[in-house]
Amino acid sequence: MNINATLFVQALSFAALIWFTVRFVWPMITDAMDERTKRIADGLAAAEAGKQSLERSARQVDEAIAQARSRAAEIVAQAEKRAGQMIEEAKTSAKTEGERLVAGARAEIEQEAARAREALRSQVAALAVAGAEQILKREVDAKAHADLIAAVQKQL
Amino acid sequence: MAAGQAPQNAGEYIAHHLTNLRVGEGFWTFHIDTILMGWLTGLLGLGAFYLIARGATSGVPGRVQGFIELLVEFVDDTVKGVFPGDRKFLAPLALTIFVWVFMMNLMDLLPIDWVATLTGATGLHYWKAVPTTDLNTTFAMSLTIFLLTIFFSFKAKGAGGFTHELFTAPFGNNPLLWIPNLALNIIEHVAKPVSLAMRLFGNMYAGELIFMLLGIMGTLAALSFGGLLAGAAAGVLYWAWAVFHILIILLQAFIFMVLSCVYIAMAHEHH
Numbered sequence: 002m003n004i005n006a007t008l009f010v011q012a013l014s015f016a017a018l019i020w021f022t023v024r025f026v027w028p029m030i031t032d033a034m035d036e037r038t039k040r041i042a043d044g045l046a047a048a049e050a051g052k053q054s055l056e057r058s059a060r061q062v063d064e065a066i067a068q069a070r071s072r073a074a075e076i077v078a079q080a081e082k083r084a085g086q087m088i089e090e091a092k093t094s095a096k097t098e099g100e101r102l103v104a105g106a107r108a109e110i111e112q113e114a115a116r117a118r119e120a121l122r123s124q125v126a127a128l129a130v131a132g133a134e135q136i137l138k139r140e141v142d143a144k145a146h147a148d149l150i151a152a153v154q155k156q157l
Numbered sequence: 158m159a160a161g162q163a164p165q166n167a168g169e170y171i172a173h174h175l176t177n178l179r180v181g182e183g184f185w186t187f188h189i190d191t192i193l194m195g196w197l198t199g200l201l202g203l204g205a206f207y208l209i210a211r212g213a214t215s216g217v218p219g220r221v222q223g224f225i226e227l228l229v230e231f232v233d234d235t236v237k238g239v240f241p242g243d244r245k246f247l248a249p250l251a252l253t254i255f256v257w258v259f260m261m262n263l264m265d266l267l268p269i270d271w272v273a274t275l276t277g278a279t280g281l282h283y284w285k286a287v288p289t290t291d292l293n294t295t296f297a298m299s300l301t302i303f304l305l306t307i308f309f310s311f312k313a314k315g316a317g318g319f320t321h322e323l324f325t326a327p328f329g330n331n332p333l334l335w336i337p338n339l340a341l342n343i344i345e346h347v348a349k350p351v352s353l354a355m356r357l358f359g360n361m362y363a364g365e366l367i368f369m370l371l372g373i374m375g376t377l378a379a380l381s382f383g384g385l386l387a388g389a390a391a392g393v394l395y396w397a398w399a400v401f402h403i404l405i406i407l408l409q410a411f412i413f414m415v416l417s418c419v420y421i422a423m424a425h426e427h428h
Contacts, residue, residue: 006185008293008297011192019250029211030226
């Protein structure tokens with residue numbers, strides 16, 4: 002129960018321990034803890050940023066796919082349209098070609114018919130002259146009657 | 158029992174265990190055991206903290222570092238609870254108090270007769286292993302806290318503010334009340350370190366004394382069959398008291414820490 006000089010020594014020891022803890026021990030521990038807190042916070046922020054950039058890229062990918070899809074649909078539609086056009090064109094050209102051929106054939110037929118008619122006409126004229134010769138029993142001077150024959154021919 | 162001169166009766170036994178190893182005369186006496194055990198415990202406790210803190214990593218902490226950080230966080234939270242300001246000094250101070258007082262109290266759990274036998278064998282007849290059962294230690298700490306309280310009062314309020322508060326708080330600023338105010342403040346300022354020191358000392362001293370009484374009871378075992386039973390009972394009781402004492406030494410260290418912080422926090426308050 003006796004207070005003596007030991008008190009001073011103990012007070013100095015206490016002060017030294019306080020100084021030691023304040024100066025070295027405490028900052029070392031709290032620095033490590035603060036540093037860890039910061040690292041965890043940074044890590045979380047980085048994870049968040051990563052997540053966001055992932056979302057962004059996913060969105061971009063979706064957009065690109067949608068674009069490609071609509072472009073493809075456009076191209077298909079164009080191709081279909083073009084195909085239809087080509088078919089139409091082919092149809093029209095075939096039709097006109099057919100018509101042209103038909104018209105050509107028709108013209109040829111008419112020409113043939115006209116030529117045949119011409120031939121017939123000359124033959125009928127000859128027959129008529131021959132018939133008339135028979136009827137008259139005498140020679141008809143073809144040269145003298147050429148005008149007459151030509152007139153008959155014209156009438157046929 | 159201590160080796161060498163074995164005390165003859167209970168009174169001598171207790172007196173023997175309660176005597177410090179002294180050097181010097183009168184007031185200039187030094188309790189070598191108290192001082193050395195204080196250094197040893199401080200070195201063990203805070204030295205361990207220092208070694209672990211030096212290897213502290215900001216990455217994944219190991220178990221030991223985790224434990225240290227748990228303690229540091231606990232102390233920091235406790236200080237935060239009583240003091241809202243800058244804890245750069247107060248929190249490590251609280252940690253110092255907690256660790257040192259706990260380590261000194263922990264010496265109480267060393268079986269007293271083993272310590273006595275060990276130190277007796279090295280030729281030291283008297284050796285009190287628990288520095289906190291020495292009033293010099295507890296008063297040294299509480300007076301240091303008291304000085305810090307005064308220092309922070311001056312720092313927070315200035316000499317004028319502090320003096321003004323001594324005369325005007327808590328009753329009010331009236332010349333008639335100056336003397337009662339001053340008297341009350343002096344009592345309050347003195348009561349703080351005294352109660353702080355006496356509480357820790359009383360608890361540890363009483364605990365030590367009960368260990369001694371149980372130790373005396375244990376010595377009966379050698380005498381007779383009935384004594385053997387008493388000795389066995391003493392062993393059980395010694396163990397039970399030691400378990401309970403774990404709570405006390407922790408609690409006293411904690412109380413000393415919190416009250417120190419409260420006193421210093423109060424020094425910052427303006428009335």
